[in-house]
Amino acid sequence: MTIELTINGKSHKVEADAATPLLYVLRNDLALNGAKFGCGLGQCGACTVLVDGKATLSCITPISLAEGRQVTTVEGLGTAEAPGPVQAAFIELQAAQCGYCIPGMMMSAQGLLQSNPAPTETEIRNALQTNLCRCGTHMRILAAIRRASELMQASLGPVANKRAG
Amino acid sequence: MNAPLTGALTRRGLLAGAGGLLVSFSLLPHAFAQSAAPAQPHLPGSLETSRSLDAWIRIDPNGHITIFTGKAELGQGVRTALLQVAAEELDVPPGELEIITADTARTPNEGYTAGSQSAQYSGTALRHAAAQVRQLLIGEAARRLELDPGVLKTEGKAVRAPDGRSLGYGELVSDQFLRVEAKPVSILKKPDSYRYIGHSLPRVDIPGKVTGGEVYVHDMRLEGMLHARVVRPAIPRARLLSVDSSSVEAMPGVVAVIRDGDFLAVVAQGEFQAVTAMHALAGLARWERRYALPDQAALPAYLQKNESTVGTVSASGDPDKAAGKVFEATYTRPYQLHGSIGPSCGVAVLKDGQLTVWSHTQGVYPDRAAIAEMLGMPPNKVRVIHREGAGCYGHNGADDAAADAALIASKLPGRPIRLLWMRDQEHAGEPFGAPMLMKIRATLGDDGRIAGWNYDLWSNDHNTRPGGARSLLAAQAKENPFPPPVPKLAITPNGNGDRNANPLYDLPNKRVLWHYVEDMPLRISALRGLGAYANVVAIESSIDELALMANADPVEFRLRHLSDPRARDVVELAAKRFGWSNEKLPPHRGRGFAFAKYKNLAAYLAIAAEVEIERETGRVRLVRAVSAIDTGEAINPDGIINQTEGGILQATSWTLYEAVTFDENEVTSTDWSSYPILRFSSVPDKVEVHVINRPGLPFLGTAEAAQGPTGAALANAVRHATGRRIYDLPLSRQRVKQAIGI
Ligand code: FES
Ligand code: FES
Numbered sequence: 001m002t003i004e005l006t007i008n009g010k011s012h013k014v015e016a017d018a019a020t021p022l023l024y025v026l027r028n029d030l031a032l033n034g035a036k037f038g039c040g041l042g043q044c045g046a047c048t049v050l051v052d053g054k055a056t057l058s059c060i061t062p063i064s065l066a067e068g069r070q071v072t073t074v075e076g077l078g079t080a081e082a083p084g085p086v087q088a089a090f091i092e093l094q095a096a097q098c099g100y101c102i103p104g105m106m107m108s109a110q111g112l113l114q115s116n117p118a119p120t121e122t123e124i125r126n127a128l129q130t131n132l133c134r135c136g137t138h139m140r141i142l143a144a145i146r147r148a149s150e151l152m153q154a155s156l157g158p159v160a161n162k163r164a165g
Numbered sequence: 166m167n168a169p170l171t172g173a174l175t176r177r178g179l180l181a182g183a184g185g186l187l188v189s190f191s192l193l194p195h196a197f198a199q200s201a202a203p204a205q206p207h208l209p210g211s212l213e214t215s216r217s218l219d220a221w222i223r224i225d226p227n228g229h230i231t232i233f234t235g236k237a238e239l240g241q242g243v244r245t246a247l248l249q250v251a252a253e254e255l256d257v258p259p260g261e262l263e264i265i266t267a268d269t270a271r272t273p274n275e276g277y278t279a280g281s282q283s284a285q286y287s288g289t290a291l292r293h294a295a296a297q298v299r300q301l302l303i304g305e306a307a308r309r310l311e312l313d314p315g316v317l318k319t320e321g322k323a324v325r326a327p328d329g330r331s332l333g334y335g336e337l338v339s340d341q342f343l344r345v346e347a348k349p350v351s352i353l354k355k356p357d358s359y360r361y362i363g364h365s366l367p368r369v370d371i372p373g374k375v376t377g378g379e380v381y382v383h384d385m386r387l388e389g390m391l392h393a394r395v396v397r398p399a400i401p402r403a404r405l406l407s408v409d410s411s412s413v414e415a416m417p418g419v420v421a422v423i424r425d426g427d428f429l430a431v432v433a434q435g436e437f438q439a440v441t442a443m444h445a446l447a448g449l450a451r452w453e454r455r456y457a458l459p460d461q462a463a464l465p466a467y468l469q470k471n472e473s474t475v476g477t478v479s480a481s482g483d484p485d486k487a488a489g490k491v492f493e494a495t496y497t498r499p500y501q502l503h504g505s506i507g508p509s510c511g512v513a514v515l516k517d518g519q520l521t522v523w524s525h526t527q528g529v530y531p532d533r534a535a536i537a538e539m540l541g542m543p544p545n546k547v548r549v550i551h552r553e554g555a556g557c558y559g560h561n562g563a564d565d566a567a568a569d570a571a572l573i574a575s576k577l578p579g580r581p582i583r584l585l586w587m588r589d590q591e592h593a594g595e596p597f598g599a600p601m602l603m604k605i606r607a608t609l610g611d612d613g614r615i616a617g618w619n620y621d622l623w624s625n626d627h628n629t630r631p632g633g634a635r636s637l638l639a640a641q642a643k644e645n646p647f648p649p650p651v652p653k654l655a656i657t658p659n660g661n662g663d664r665n666a667n668p669l670y671d672l673p674n675k676r677v678l679w680h681y682v683e684d685m686p687l688r689i690s691a692l693r694g695l696g697a698y699a700n701v702v703a704i705e706s707s708i709d710e711l712a713l714m715a716n717a718d719p720v721e722f723r724l725r726h727l728s729d730p731r732a733r734d735v736v737e738l739a740a741k742r743f744g745w746s747n748e749k750l751p752p753h754r755g756r757g758f759a760f761a762k763y764k765n766l767a768a769y770l771a772i773a774a775e776v777e778i779e780r781e782t783g784r785v786r787l788v789r790a791v792s793a794i795d796t797g798e799a800i801n802p803d804g805i806i807n808q809t810e811g812g813i814l815q816a817t818s819w820t821l822y823e824a825v826t827f828d829e830n831e832v833t834s835t836d837w838s839s840y841p842i843l844r845f846s847s848v849p850d851k852v853e854v855h856v857i858n859r860p861g862l863p864f865l866g867t868a869e870a871a872q873g874p875t876g877a878a879l880a881n882a883v884r885h886a887t888g889r890r891i892y893d894l895p896l897s898r899q900r901v902k903q904a905i906g907i
Contacts, residue, residue: 017417017437024437033384034377036555038506039588040440043837046506075377087375094367094803097811098240099374100507100555106375128845132837134506135240135556136814138848140807 003063007032008076018064022056023047025063026073034074034103038132045131048104048111049073055111057130074103077110085155086110089148090141097135105131109145117153119145206349210289211235215273218301219343221294222251228322228335230255230262232291235275236283237267237527237551238370241868242804243283245368249361249800250288253354254295256319257334259361259369267529267551277528277630279559279691280659281767281866284800288864296351298343305337356798356860363858365803370553382523382552383510387581390512391420392436393573394443395584396429396450399593399831401687402641402649403452405429413446422446423576426644430573432582443587457829458686465497465602468623473683476656479667482674487608487617492710494605498699498894500825501598502840503692507555508586509562509595511570515578520547522574524567525554528630532564535631536571539640539647547571558815560630560690562586562595568637589835594638597825598692599625599662603703613715615726618675620704624662625682626652627695636690649688654681659764665697665873668704669762670726687827694872697763698816701873702880702894705759709881710890719758719881720745729762731795731857735771736760738793738855743773753778754788755886759877761870768796768870769857772813774878778886780907783898785883787817787849790875795857797865805867806854812871813852818843820876822895 003014007030014029021040026032026049038046040059047059050072078084083091086106096102105128112119112127119127124145133141208216215221215235223231232251238244244264252259265271267278275287299319306324307314309332318325325331356363373380397403410422413431418438423430431446433439459467512523520542526532529549537544549567557563570584586594602623610616634640635647656663656679663679692698712722720740727733739745740758750756755778760771772792776785790813799805822841826834834840876894884890889904 016435020437024435027384028386028436031386032377033379033381036381036507037383037585038508038555039837041588041836043588044506073377074375078376080372080376080378083372083376090375091367091371094371094807096240096368096371096374097242097807098506098553098556099371100240100381100505102375103377125845125848132506132842132844134504134558134815134842136811136818136843137807138814138843138845139810139852142845142848 003067005063005066005071006069007071008073014063016063019062021059022049022061022063022066022071023058026058032073032075036100036103038101045104045108046101048107048131050107050111053111053114055108055127074106077106085151086113086148089144089151093140093144093147095137095140095144097137101131101133105133105141109148113149113152117156118149208347208349209293211273211275211286212290212293212347216346218294218298218345218347220273221291222298222343224334224338224343226335226338228333230257230322230334231265232262233265233272234287234291235267235273236287237278238553239278239527240553240556241808242368242801243278244370245366246284246800246804247288247291248369249364249366250292251295253359253361254292255299257322259366261322269529269533270548274530277531279527281763281868281870283866284864285866288800292353293351294347296353297347300352301342302334302337306332362798362800363802363860365801368804380553381507382512382525382554383507383585385512385523385552385583387512387514390581390583391432391434391577392439393430393432393570393582393584394439394587395569395590396431396443396447397590397594397638398452399589399835400452400454402455403427404455406451406453408446408450410446410449413442413449416442416445421577423573425572426646427642428572428639430569432573432577454830456686458827461827464499464600468600468602468682469680471682471684472623472680474654474681476654476663476679476681478656478663478677478679480676484608484617484619484674484676487610487674489608489610489616490714492605492607492609492707492714494707494710494892496603496699496703496706496892498601500600500687500689501692501819501823502592502825503558503561503595503598504840504842505555505557505561505591508588508591509566510554510583510585511567512581512583513567513570513574514581515574518546520571520574522547522549522567522571523552524549525552525557525563526567527557527560527563531631532567535564535634535637536568539568539634539637539643540571540575558693560596560628562591564631564636565594565638568639572639572643592835592840593832596629596688596690599627599689601662601696601699603699605703605707607707607711609711609714613717613725615670615672615711616674618668618672620666620675620677621680622663622666622678622696622700623680623682624696625685625689627661627689627691628652629688629690651683654679658766660696662696664695664700664764665761666700667765669729669732669765670708670723671728672726687825687832693815694869697761697869698819698872698876699894701759701761702876705761705874705877706880706890709757709884718747723758723760731769732760732762734857735769735793735795738857739771739773739791742793742853742855743791745773753780753886755882755884757878757881757883757885759874759881761873763870767865768794768867770794770870770874772871772874772878774875774882776879776882776886778883778901780905783902783907785821785879785896785901786847787879789849789851790878791853792871793855793857794867794870795859796867796870797859797862799856799858800864802856802858805856808867809854809871810852812869813875814843814848816872816875817879820879820895822897824895
């Protein structure tokens with residue numbers, strides 16, 4: 001069947017079985033590399049994307065559920081030339097080893113920071129609880145998210161800063 | 166902190182050279198060993214095996230410079246480090262160099278990217294090649310400009326004369342200019358003039374990785390590419406009794422069901438179609454086990470019973486005659502996973518008799534030989550190209566997935582095949598880290614020093630990398646199968662199961678034996694550090710117990726037995742930065758210390774850890790860790806910190822949580838809930854890594870240095886917090902509760 005999806009602000013028509021997990025459509029039909037296959041079981045977070053601003057595991061989300069919603073992948077956060085705040089923070093703090101888990105981490109972080117621009121350490125850790133990293137990059141990932149929070153607040157101006165204070 | 170220069174002089178002869186540091190590698194000890202065969206001089210690093218400069222560096226007439234390495238990026242940042250080294254000696258910014266990594270059609274054969282040896286071998290080769298290329302360019306410019314080479318400088322990809330004339334690198338090269346054999350001696354930059362070495366340059370691969378770039382083999386999309394999945398149960402080497410695949414062949418998108426002996430796979434147009442068909446096919450296949458697996462709970466006894474031969478790792482004096490108080494203990498380690506976050510993947514296409522395979526293998530050349538052998542093809546008809554995968558931490562399923570893809574592609578000529586393992590296939594099918602049993606009997610003399618040391622370890626070979634087709638799952642399963650390898654005991658300087666079994670401490674009377682186990686019920690292969698992890702845990706746990714017996718501080722007790730000044734430096738630095746003391750900690754907290762010199766010939770690492778125990782649940786959390794590492798000359802200090810932090814956190818996960826589980830039929834830990842690893846709720850508050858840089862000394866390699874010391878520091882901290890020693894890994898909640906009697 002044909003399903004209409006809005007990915008990173010652009011609408012796409014996709015020909016696929018309604019049960020197809022969103023992840024496969026993103027990676028194959030739309031050639032987006034950001035979301036990764038890690039387990040296909042909802043256990044590792046490598047496939048995390050935002051659906052209507054909420055961190056969602058795309059490996060266990062059928063495309064039929066994504067229809068009519070806003071899907072954001074790491075490609076929607078910026079580019080290597082013009083990285084968004086979360087990407088800029090991960091680059092600045094060199095928060096990657098193999099990097100395979102990182103887009104999923106960034107999408108969980110983006111989801112958190114959009115709803116809570118100045119999260120506490122515990123809130124950050126809770127938001128990442130599903131995301132696994134085997135390289136042990138955790139300390140840098142946490143630091144990058146704290147940095148991304150700063151960068152986002154700086155760009156949001158005084159209102160968001162008040163919340164942080 | 167700098168090393169005393171005498172260290173450098175004894176390590177590799179240094180001669181002051183004109184305008185630089187003249188390093189004579191002909192003074193290396195093993196060069197003497199080779200002097201019986203006078204034909205070829207010993208060359209630095211991997212130049213020894215790929216001797217022509219143009220194997221490493223190419224300069225195009227337009228000035229474009231490409232450097233080649235046989236090593237692969239595994240997430241350890243090797244691209245960046247190698248670029249820095251080449252850039253330094255070529256006098257060209259790293260951003261202006263292109264780097265080509267592991268590809269059998271293009272790069273030198275450097276075997277495996279393993280053992281923390283990339284900087285040591287490839288880095289050293291590139292460094293010398295670059296330095297010699299720069300000298301050749303200067304020499305050629307001097308000839309053309311009719312000037313003395315000594316007055317010429319290099320900058321901006323050009324050789325410049327004091328009179329303002331200059332010649333670009335591209336102008337200076339002609340066809341065969343760099344087709345010359347490298348020399349044993351190079352004029353290297355002096356550490357005080359470094360522009361790139363020793364600087365924390367940002368990694369070149371990170372921007373692509375955080376923006377959805379096409380980075381991994383998983384991301385490849387070739388024209389006409391099909392998606393394939395294997396059907397492989399969690400039963401090792403299972404025999405396929407029967408499968409009626411006709412219904413699967415009729416499923417939407419399915420192109421082929423492939424059966425070759427016990428090898429079963431499905432190929433489809435779409436990826437989800439392949440997954441759906443794989444599930445259907447799995448439901449139709451009937452398998453039989455070839456043998457029963459041993460009782461998991463009795464694994465240590467199994468190892469001991471299956472000892473086939475014994476090798477002496479180290480022996481001196483007479484440990485049995487030593488007088489004093491005796492300490493005895495037995496330690497164990499279970500099977501553990503590499504557990505890559507991305508399952509193994511391979512892409513292959515057979516076109517006009519030429520097979521091309523893209524793989525995240527650690528060794529493109531050995532993998533090519535193995536795949537060619539499996540398919541009965543001449544190796545020159547097979548090309549293996551490295552593409553990154555998720556971190557592998559040793560020999561995981563990468564080579565197997567490449568072979569799976571190759572076998573499938575060989576049956577569908579002209580069609581590119583992308584083969585990806587599923588999570589359960591990765592968990593059950595990768596070659597595991599080997600289980601071990603370690604027994605120690607040590608004697609503490611009246612003088613408070615260790616008077617006798619007996620150490621016995623039982624373990625398989627830790628390495629079943631493709632030496633040929635027999636290491637590949639697909640080759641073991643296909644018709645006319647290749648039987649799995651049966652490695653033989655070998656005692657080598659790098660070590661294997663016995664890696665780091667010989668403590669670096671001054672022990673006049675010791676005997677270290679490897680009781681070698683040939684039988685291998687579950688497939689194993691190289692996992693980060695091989696035997697070093699468990700050996701260091703056993704040794705350093707015992708050192709702590711001996712310190713207690715001696716009424717000594719664990720750090721002071723270690724220093725008492727350490728005469729290597731670089732070892733002492735890391736121990737003292739880690740203790741100092743941690744704030745090591747004997748002060749009482751709050752209840753349920755403990756501190757632990759550990760040290761090792763990786764392989765006894767690579768990086769020195771010491772670490773202090775503080776843990777917190779939740780009494781009711783037995784949960785251990787690493788609160789903070791402080792480590793010091795000396796990895797010789799630091800190419801990229803932040804890269805060393807990044808990898809070491811990673812090693813500390815990964816080893817924390819191994820030590821606190823991880824064990825492969827199985828029953829008599831099959832592996833039962835087949836996902837992340839049956840094989841839990843570190844999650845963010847348990848990540849420490851703080852991890853510090855202090856790098857001791859030794860400019861001018863050889864690169865020692867970083868990647869695996871933290872594994873053993875971290876495990877040991879945790880074990881010692883748990884001992885300190887609970888008053889009880891846990892001898893079996895992992896230090897699970899259940900074991901902690903048992904130890905404290907809850
Ligand atoms: S791939 Fe989706 S949670 Fe692991
Ligand atoms: S950086 Fe490799 S898995 Fe996280």
